[in-house]
Amino acid sequence: MAMLPLVLHWFFIEWYSGKKSSSALFQHITALFECSMAAIITLLVSDPVGVLYIRSCRVLMLSDWYTMLYNPSPDYVTTVHCTHEAVYPLYTIVFIYYAFCLVLMMLLRPLLVKKIACGLGKSDRFKSIYAALYFFPILTVLQAVGGGLLYYAFPYIILVLSLVTLAVYMSASEIENCYDLLVRKKRLIVLFSHWLLHAYGIISISRVDKLEQDLPLLALVPTPALFYLFTAKFTEPSRILSEGANGH
Numbered sequence: 001m002a003m004l005p006l007v008l009h010w011f012f013i014e015w016y017s018g019k020k021s022s023s024a025l026f027q028h029i030t031a032l033f034e035c036s037m038a039a040i041i042t043l044l045v046s047d048p049v050g051v052l053y054i055r056s057c058r059v060l061m062l063s064d065w066y067t068m069l070y071n072p073s074p075d076y077v078t079t080v081h082c083t084h085e086a087v088y089p090l091y092t093i094v095f096i097y098y099a100f101c102l103v104l105m106m107l108l109r110p111l112l113v114k115k116i117a118c119g120l121g122k123s124d125r126f127k128s129i130y131a132a133l134y135f136f137p138i139l140t141v142l143q144a145v146g147g148g149l150l151y152y153a154f155p156y157i158i159l160v161l162s163l164v165t166l167a168v169y170m171s172a173s174e175i176e177n178c179y180d181l182l183v184r185k186k187r188l189i190v191l192f193s194h195w196l197l198h199a200y201g202i203i204s205i206s207r208v209d210k211l212e213q214d215l216p217l218l219a220l221v222p223t224p225a226l227f228y229l230f231t232a233k234f235t236e237p238s239r240i241l242s243e244g245a246n247g248h
Contacts (some may be wrong), residue, residue, distance in 0.1 A: 001094045001143055001150065003200075005101050006035040011165075011194070012131040028130065029111050031105075038100035045096070046089055057088050065091060065148030091152070094143045102136055105129065114236075118144075118158035152234070162197035163224050169194075176232040195221050 009031035016210065017024035040086065043052045067083035085091050109129055143150070150157070169190055175181050181191065198221045206214035 002039060002097060004139055005098065006031060008135050009132060012128040016127040026112060026116055028110055034104040034108060035101055035176060038097055038104055041100050042093060042097040046093055054089055056090060058152065058188055059084060062148045062152065075226065091147050095140060098140055105132055146187050155201045159201035162194050162201065164196040166224060170228055177229060191225060239241055
């Protein structure tokens with residue numbers, strides 16, 4: 001949940017920056033700075049205050065995330081709202097982090113975009129910021145409703161989404177071979193970013209007591225990209241249409 005704002009920032013910056021805009025790199029760096037500072041500040045204000053670590057209650061089961069559903073009802077008449085956050089601070093710390101992300105974004109990004117986004121029209125300069133004003137509330141609701149489910153399922157979600165987004169990006173960028181991938185540095189950055197997400201998902205799934213058995217799976221990180229490059233020529237739409245027209 002902490003990585004999602006940064007990933008979404010980078011996605012929308014890339015989406016709205018345009019191919020010839022020189023401001024995208026600076027916006028990417030600014031988004032990284034915003035999220036990093038928000039994470040540091042969030043840790044500093046959490047218990048214990050002033051240090052970069054937290055005291056956390058251990059998660060035992062899924063119901064620990066939804067204690068509000070277990071308020072007692074004596075005699076089944078009146079519900080006593082006395083439950084607390086059993087997984088403190090894993091549930092509420094995400095909301096604090098999002099608040100700091102939003103504040104830092106509104107303080108830094110508009111000034112930066114106004115100064116350096118000269119390659120974009122006036123109506124397009126702030127679209128990545130407007131997108132953040134939409135996805136932050138969505139992420140907040142997602143954490144509030146599905147925090148417990150995400151806690152147990154996030155490694156698999158990361159793996160699936162990173163695979164899907166990598167395939168979509170390579171398809172949208174018309175990358176069909178290694179030369180298309182190497183011709184622009186930005187494409188390599190996107191590829192390495194997805195590889196980091198792949199690796200993070202694999203490490204998250206790995207068993208702590210059997211790391212020597214699970215960590216070799218990191219060798220599979222480049223496999224999806226290589227599979228796409230080797231098979232893209234067989235699924236090129238114009239080739240399929242031409243073969244269909246020829247009756248093959």
